[in-house]
Amino acid sequence: MEELKMQTIRLRLKEEVMSGVAKIPVIVDALTPDKLFGKSEAEIKGVKIWWGNREENTGDLFEVSVEGDATSEAEVKIVMDGDLSRVKYIGAGMKAGEIEANGDVDMHCGAMMRGGKITVRGNADCWAGCEMHGGELIIEGDAGANLCAMYRGEMTGMTGGRVVVGGNVSECAGQYMAGGEILIKGNADILAGLNMKGGKITIEGDAIMPGADMTGGEILVKGKVEDMIPSFKFVETTTVDGEQYRKYIGDLAMTEKRAKGILYVK
Amino acid sequence: MVEELLIKNGVVYDPINGVKGEKKDICIRNGKIVEEVKNPKVIDAGGRVVMPGGVDIHAHIAGGKVNSGRLFRPEDGRKGLKAKTKLCRPESGYSVPNTFAVGYRYARMGYTFVMEPAMPPLAARHTHEELVDIPILDNAALPLIDNNWMTLEYVKSGDIDLLAAYIAWIIKATKGYGVKVVNPGGTEAWAWAKNCDLNDAVPYFDVTPADIVKGLAEANERFEMPHSIHVHGNMLGHPGNYEVTLKTYDLVKGITPYRDRPVLHSTHTQFFSYGGTTWRDFESKARAIADYVNANEHVSIDLGSVILGDTTTMTADGPMEYSLYQITGRKWTNHDVELETGSGITPFMYSGKVGVHTIQWAIGLELALLTRDPWKIALTSDHPNAGPFIGYPILISMLMSKKRRDESAEEMHSSIFDRTELPSIDREYDFYEIAIITRAMTARTLGLHEHGKGHLGVGADGDVAIYDISPEERDAGKIQKAFLNAKYTIKGGEIVVKDGEVVSTPEGRTFFVTPECDPKLTDEMMTKLKEMFTNYYSVSFANYPVQDAYVPNPYEIRAPWRS
C-alpha cells in the first residue's frame, strides 16, 4: 500500500497585525489547502491577501513554514495560530484537505466549503459554514449568528456536509438550510432552523422559537423549548433514540401546503 | 476628444439608408456623421460587421421599480460583482445591474440608446436621477398615463381634447417621451386587489380598458408625437390572452397616425401570445399574432423574448406580479402609486426543463421568425422580465441559426415540439435584418431617426458599433460572442468601447418630448387637475413637476398640436 503523505503548512499571524487601536480584519479565502497545494514556502509567502483596503503578501502578515510534501490537495493540512479573532473566511470555499485553527476565528469560517475538514479550537464568529455544500466543520467552542445559513437575500443556506458545535449557537442557525446535518451540543438562541427546508438540526441543549417558517427538514430539541412557535400542529407522541418526544409539523404560517417541517420537542 | 474619425474597411449595415452589407467608409466630425473628413483618427474595421449604435426600445433600467428590484435582491447583486478600474466604477448585479453596469454592459454590446419604458409620473424625479447616473447611453423614459384618475375621468366623459391636454401636461411635467399604457384599468382595479379584462368596467370609474386604449391613441395623435402609444395591454401572462391582444390591436385600427408609423406599439408581445385555457393546455399563439401583424400596418411589436435562467420580473402590472408570486411563493414587492399607477416585482426562474417556460421561450423566437417584415419587430427581452439584456446576443444567435435552435430544442422540454411550431421554422435572420430589429426599426418607431439615432446617414449621431465578426460568419457561438463584446463602440464620435472594454465614459443625454397644447384646453384641464392635487394627492402641485436640475443633458423634441 502506498503511504499517505502529509504536508503541514503553518501560518502564524504576526502580533503586530492585531496590535493597533483598530483590529483590521485579514481575509484569507486565498489560503485553503486546495489553493496552496503545490506551492513552495516562498510562493505561499507571496500569495496576495486583503488586509483592510490594501492587498498584502501572506508572508508580511503571517509567519509561514512548510513541512513535508503532498501529492494531492487532500494531503495538505494548514495549521493556523496567533490571534485569529479578526481573520475572516478561514477555509471558505475549500474543496479538500484540512485546516486546524487554534483559537477563536472570525466570520465566514468554512463558508461555501465543498469538502475537506476544518477544526476550530475555539469560538467561530457569524456565518460559519454559511452556504456550505460539503465537508466537515468542527467548532469546539460557540458559534455566532447565521451558522450554516445563507447570505443576504439568498433562499438556500447549507445544502450538504456536517457541522458540530461544541458550545452554544447564536440566532438563526441553519436558516434556509436545505441539506446536511448540524449537531449543537449546547443551547440555540432564537429561531434555529428558520425557513429550513431540508436536512437535520439536533440541539442537545435548549432552544428558543425553533423552526419558524419551516417548510421541510427536521429539528430535534433535547433540552427545553422556550416560546414555541404558535403555528405548529401537534401530531403525536413518539420515541426517538429511546426518548419520548412530541412531534409537530409546521410551519402552518407558511400555508398548509408548504408546512412540511418536522419539529421534535420534549 | 478626437474631433474627426474615419472608419475604414467596414461592411456596413445601415437599413434606414438601405445600406445592406456594403464596404463603405464612415466619417465622423464633431460627433456627427459627415460626407468626408480631412485629418481623422482612423479605425480599420478590417472587413468586420459595422452597424449604427444599438437602440433599445424597451428595457427597465432606471427608476423606483428597478431600484426596488436591486434593493430586494442582494443575491442578484452578488452575481455581477466587478471591482472598479481606473476608469470604471464598480459593477454589480445580473438581472438588476447597478446604473454603472447598465451603461458599461450596453456599450460593450454596441448599444448607444435605451428607452426606459415605465416611469411612474409621481416618481419621475427618481427615474431621471438614475438615468443621469447611467454612463454613456442616451436615454428617454415613457411616463405611465393610462390608470391615472385624470385619464379615467376624461375617457369616461369622452373629452379627448382635454385628455390630450392632460397627457401634454404630464409628459412635460415628467420630462417624458410619450404615452405608456400598462394594464389599462387593471392597475387601478389592483388598488382593491382586483383586475380587469379588456371590456370589464374599472371599479368606481365606470370605463373599460378598451375605452382607455382607444382614448389615449386618439389623444396621442392630436400631437405630432414621435412615438405611438406604447402598450402593455390587459391579461399579460394569462393562458388564452392572444384574443385580448388581437382585440386590443383592432381598437385602434381606424386611427390615423400623424406620420408614417403605427398607432400602437405592442410591447413584449411574447407575454401576450398565449393560447390554451390554463397552464395545463397552454400553447403558443405566435402564429395568430404574427398573421395579424403581417396583415396590418397600424401595429408594431417588440418581442419580450425569454432568456433562460434566473431573473427579476417587474412591471406596473401589479395583479400580474401577484399571480406570478402566487405561483412561485418567492419574495414579492408591490408598490401602488396614488392616482396614477402601481407596480410589482418578483424573482423568476425560466427553465428549459419546464413545459410552460419552454413554450414561452419558443414564442418570442416564433414571433420574430413568423412576422415577415422585420421593420415591424424589435428585439427585446423586456429586460429584465423575460431575461436580462445581457442575453440579447443569445437571442441574436438563435434568430440567425436554425442549427442552434434545433440543438437547444433537443435539450428542452418536449412541449416545444407539441405546443409550438418553432422546430418547423427554417428561417434565419441575416445581419441586415438583425440591424433592423436592434437599431433601425426601433429608432424609426420611436421617431428617433429624425434626431440622429439608428442610422449612419449624413447628419446622424456618430454612434457606431463594429462587431468582431465577418459578414459570412454563421457559427452561432461566434455570433453570440461578437455581439456581447463589440470590437468598437463609438458614441457621438468618441470611442467608448475597444476590444470589449470600456475606454471612456461620457455622459448620456436625455431625450424628452414637449407636446404643445392649445392654452385654452390646458386652462380648462388645469382646474380639474388642481382639484386632484388639493384633495387627493399627497404632494403639492408646485412640487410635482420634474425640475430642470434632473435633466442636465437635455434633448428636447417639440410635438406641435395638429390643426
Place this chain on the structure above:
Amino acid sequence: MVEITDVVCPLCGCVCDDIVVEVEDNRVTKVRGACAVGKSKLMGHGRIKSPAIRVNGALKECSYDEAIKKAAEILAGARRPLLYGWSSTVCEATKLGVCLAEEIGAVIDNTASVCHGPSVLAIQDVGLPSCTLGEVKNRASLIIYWGANPTAAHGNHMKRYSYIAKGYFLPGGKKDKKLVVVDVRETKTAKMADKFIQVEPGKDYLVLSALRAVLYGHEDVVPDNVGGVSKEDILEVANMMKEAPFGIIFFGMGVTQSRGRHNNIINAIQVTRAAHTHTKFNIMPMRGHYNVTGFNQVCTWETGFPFAVDLSRGFAWYNPGETSSTDLLIRRECDAALIIASDPGAHFPGESIKHLSKIPVIQIDPFANPTTEFADVVIPTAVSGVEAEGSVYRMDGIPLRLRKLVDTDYLSDEEVIQAILEEVRAIKSKEGE
C-alpha cells in the same frame, strides 16, 4: 418679508411639502403647517460656527481649506475607513459619498443601521407589498400602527396621510376608518385606537405567526394566549383585516429594534401577504430621518446594495451584521471615520462610541451634537432644505426636491464632500507617482 409656499420640510420621513415660511432679512421668521420639531428645524438653532481641528485635545478654529485638507489626509491614509450618516442630507451629497468610498476603499453606511436596517433585511427576504402615502389617505379603511407612535415621532403622519386624513373613497376621514395599535405599552397613539393590543416585550414574533396561521385558516392550532395577547384578540384583529377593502400596517422601531429584529418585520410582511389572500393589504416602515430612504435609494442604484456597503476590495460587499457601522465599531475594525449629518455620539451603543473616540473622526454637520465632543476635524455646512437645495425621498419612496430659502456663507454638504474627494484624489495621484 417674503412668504414662501410649498416648502419641503427637512425633518422626518413624512417630508411634508406644504409648509409656508416667512423670510425676513435672510432669516426664517415664521413657519406654518409644520409640526413643532419640523418648525424648530426650519427656524435653525445651535449652529457650528467655524471649521475646526482638534489640537492637544481642544478644537481650534481654522479655515475650510485647512479642515478639508486634514480630513482628506486622514481618509487617504486609512486602511479601514467608515463613512457614516447621510440620512439628513440630500442625495447629491450621498452620490459624492459613494464616489469617495470607492476612491478610498471605505465602508459607506447610513443610519438605517440603527433604525430601519432590519426592515431592509426583511424586504430582502420576502419583499414589501406597499404603496404611496396618498393611497393610504384615499383608500385605507383599516390602519394598524405596530410598534410605532406617530403622535411623538411623526407629528403630521396621521393628519396628512392616514387615520385623520380625508380621502377620495373615505371623505369622512376618521369616521370612515378603524385604527388598531399594537405596542408593548399604551402610547398616546394607542389611546386613540379602536383596538389596542398590548404585547409582551420581545413577543411580537409569536403574535405575528399566530395571526398568519389564523389568516391562512388554521386558528385551531393557535394557543389561547400568545405573547400576552388572547386568542380572542388575535381573531378579532384578523377579522378586521379580512373585512377591510384596503388595509395597511405601519411599523416602527418598536418592532425593528426588539428581540427578533428583522425577523419580526419578515413576519409582519408575511402577515400582510396572508391578509392579501383575502383583501388588499399593505405595509410600510415609519422611516425616521427625512432622507434615510434617499440614501438607501442612491446607494442601491450606484453600488447595488442599500446600506452597509464595504468597498475596501474595489467591489461592493454587502453584509449587515458585519459591514454595518455599529458592528464594525464594536469589533474595532475601523481606523478612521467620517460622520455626516447624523449623531452616533448620541445614538450608538457605548462600545461603538468608545472606539470612535479613539480613532480619527471627521464630522460634517450644520449643528453641534455629542459627536462634536470627540471629533478631530469639524466641518460645518449649510442646512439642506433651508440654505441648500437637493433631492430627498419620502418614507414611501416619493422623490421631492428640498428648497433653498435663505442665503448662507456655509458650504453645502455636497461642496464639502466634493472638496474632500478632490483632495483625496490629489494625495492618491501623488502617491502613485
